Amino acid sequence: MTDAEFRLAVERYGDMLFRLAYSCTRSRADAEDVMQETLLKLYTAQKAFESPDHEKNWLVRVAVNECRHLLRTPWRRRTGPLEEAADTPVWDTPAQSELFRQVMALPPKYRAAIYLYYYEGYAVREIAALLGAKISTVQTWLLRARGQLKLRLKEAESQ
Incomplete structure (x- = not known):
């Protein structure tokens, strides 16, 4: 992958990867780490993608795997998260x-399924493939x- 192709991919998919990672990890720092690891794997991958959709699906799958890996680490199981109220997004309305x-x-x-379905517009069948689950499982989620x-x-x- 050339530097120009990589820059284009970062511009095209960076925000989406960050939002997906943030929805899984609930931490800005962890989401940035997952996004960077995913993009690094894209840069070093010796893979020819069939289309932009194929590239996007590959990136989503890698990001989901990176989130799972991060959430399973012994460090995460032994420590408690700090409150990151300053990192939460600001919204236009209270709703x-x-x-x-x-x-x-x-x-x-559930967060990953909701994000991919409502925000990224994936079909249930595609979400099942990306998350490595059965279609009926994603529908249940x-x-x-x-x-x-x-x-x-x-x-x-x-209230």
Whole structure:
């Protein structure tokens, strides 16, 4: 991969990779690490991609694997996260802020499925391939995530 091709790929996919990693890790620093590792693997990969969609799917799959690897490390299991209130995004309305907070409170597999389905526009079949799960499993994750979000948002609204 040439430097110019790499720069183009970073511009095209960098934000998407960061958002995906942030939705999985809930940490800006970890999301940046995952994004950098993913892009480094792209740069060093001796792989010819069939199309931009093939390249994007490959990057999403690598990013998901990097997130899983990061979340499984012994360091993460033995330490507690610091509160990173300063790192949370600022939203235009309180409803957007509440929705983001509730989505981030979901388990990682639900967050990743919600992000890929609603924000990146992937079909359930594609999400299953990217996350290494069965189609019915992804459908269940989306169903459960929607149910949890519905309950949590109703509770927050009534308070």
